[in-house]
Amino acid sequence: MCRWLAYSGTPLLLEKILYEPKHSLIDQSLHSRLGVETTNGDGFGIGWYAPDTGVDTPAIMRDVGPAWNNRNLREISQHVVSPLLFAHIRASTGTAVQQTNCHPFRRGRWMWMHNGAISGFHQMRRQLSMAVDPTLYLDIEGTTDSETMFFLALTYGLEDDPPGAVARMVGTVERIGHEHGVAAPMQMTVAVTDGSTVWAFRYASEGTARTLFYSTRVESLRALHPDAAFLQEVSDDTRLVVSEPLGDLPGAWNEVPNDSYGLVRGSTGELHPFAPQPL
Template identity: 35%
Template sequence: MCRFLAWIGAPRFLDDFVLKADQSLVTQSRSALVGKTSLNADGFGLAWYADQETPCVYKDVHPAWSDENLKQIASHTRARLFLAHVRASTSTATSRNNCHPFSRGRWSFMHNGQVGGHLKLRQKLDGMIPLDCYDQRYGATDSEAIFLIAAGLGLDHAPISAMERAVGQVEMLSRERDYTPYMRFAACWSDGEKLYAARYASDRFVPSLFYQVHPDGIVLGSEPLDDDVTGWIEIAPGTAIATDGRTLDQTDFRPCHQDEASAMAASEYSAGG
């Protein structure tokens, strides 16, 4: 499993959370306190929004704690919105293309979790990515596939429901072949204006996800960045959030399963005559 964090609000230096916090992301890369694996050494990545509509992305395959370029970038870059991720691979190779965050146009995306039977489903997953999104398929991860499938399902117009449908479709693929665990999903994505996140699993082992409200913004994380127990709020399983750094809205996140999908298809067929 992986660890990630994101910030939206007044411009902050990336190293405030990536390096300087008590339980910073770099600290988590060596000794995560919440989650299945304490070591997250299979690469890292940053995506931040500055003066351009699209994010600037920097990622590499080194462990986060050993990369001097990461320290330089994080301590000299200030942004109103940024995502950061350290990776613990569940199946695919340690390569730059497999490191998070992924980006397409103005969107960035990062994920902690897994798709059951991913290596056996890779060809099917690739086939679910729309042709006009497939040129952005640089790596081989299930995470990138979910992101690009969501992009083809209307991420620009419905950021939460498009992701919900993408996760549901991928989970159904795993369920059909009974590759457990079908889906474990904690993710964060952004269009440069808002930050979105969701927490979900097909079993009881739901990847962790928290947020903390600051006077000048909101930070999300796979685990708290300090020991302020009352200051961190755990996002409930089956929940998605959307925030602009000032307000935070919550909604259900319920990827449709096979029976729901069949009912939807029947309804759409009937409505179409």
């Protein structure tokens, strides 16, 4: 399926996040260890915020080629600094390989990315699309289940209550899926942000959801690994949420439990249970 990461913390060159780790997201585009597919080469995207510019909407770069040999991505990553980054490498689950189907998706100051799939999406696509608020529907550019999920969450109040909106979105997908005879419609890890807070969700209608990890607090890692130079470069509130760990540093990564979501806002990091909310 896909791999993604969300970074929040000390402003860093994107290169340090995307390329320098031992098992970076760029490495995962060719050599994923925990994904359904080893190779994720059906496009990529990055989205980042630049608060010093006074612009509160994120910049987005997306392309249909693989991330591992994209010269523009490498060039940008060596010159752009950001305190909040979303990055995604895609393995299509059936929809077209085109730029508008690459994550992250954006509307206003909000960004969204997804790993997983709506099982039976093509059967229920029209019904799910009809559930999107008509004032939002015209902003849908692509054909993926992931973007439909985003716009359903926006319809159900994402801007005011992200956990509740995502729960109502999943409840709608499951209800419509069951109407079409799909036993387990939803498989997802999702990240969404408004530019200051990151929410990350892990859920599957049945069985185990796709992998998701969050980084240990920096102050704890410094105590475990006082000689790790890069830990001196970042503040205590720096956190990563990733589809799979970026390296093998002992104690650095913690698995997000199934049926849960996490919240990262500055120095605050929380885990909460997650369950769909039928409408």
